[in-house]
Amino acid sequence: MVSQRLDAPQRNLGAIGWVLLVTVIFGGESLLRFLSGAADLTEHQEQFFRAGHGHAGVMTIAGLLYSTYLGRTALTSRAQYLSWAAYAAGVFMVAGGMFLHAFTGSPGETSAGTTLAMVGGIVIGLSVLFLAWNLVRNPEVQA
Numbered sequence: 001m002v003s004q005r006l007d008a009p010q011r012n013l014g015a016i017g018w019v020l021l022v023t024v025i026f027g028g029e030s031l032l033r034f035l036s037g038a039a040d041l042t043e044h045q046e047q048f049f050r051a052g053h054g055h056a057g058v059m060t061i062a063g064l065l066y067s068t069y070l071g072r073t074a075l076t077s078r079a080q081y082l083s084w085a086a087y088a089a090g091v092f093m094v095a096g097g098m099f100l101h102a103f104t105g106s107p108g109e110t111s112a113g114t115t116l117a118m119v120g121g122i123v124i125g126l127s128v129l130f131l132a133w134n135l136v137r138n139p140e141v142q143a
Helices: 008-038 041-068 077-106 112-137
Strands: none
Touching: 008 041, 008 077, 041 077, 041 112, 077 112
């Protein structure tokens, strides 16, 4: 079996992604403690805490794929880091916005948290479209 060596951006971004996944695991443990009676969460808080945690987990896993596919583009190392940073910022905004809304927002109303989550979704969407465009733009680059 032939092994391909990853370039520095994919190695570094992948390592960061795996560490971030561990933080999501600890967030799940916190959620479990809260739901087991360690804190009195309202239904609204529980709903948005779960949503923030779930989105963080899924988008962290997707971030590992994102960093891998960045290596299949002709982007410079710096551009790969900046692109991944934009994606990660969007993830933090979406999940953080849900957590913020859970504890400062009101049911059925928008808040700074819901606005932050929506902006984060736009940032993620743009960074994913940027990646897709760069994958199509340079099809001769192989992984």
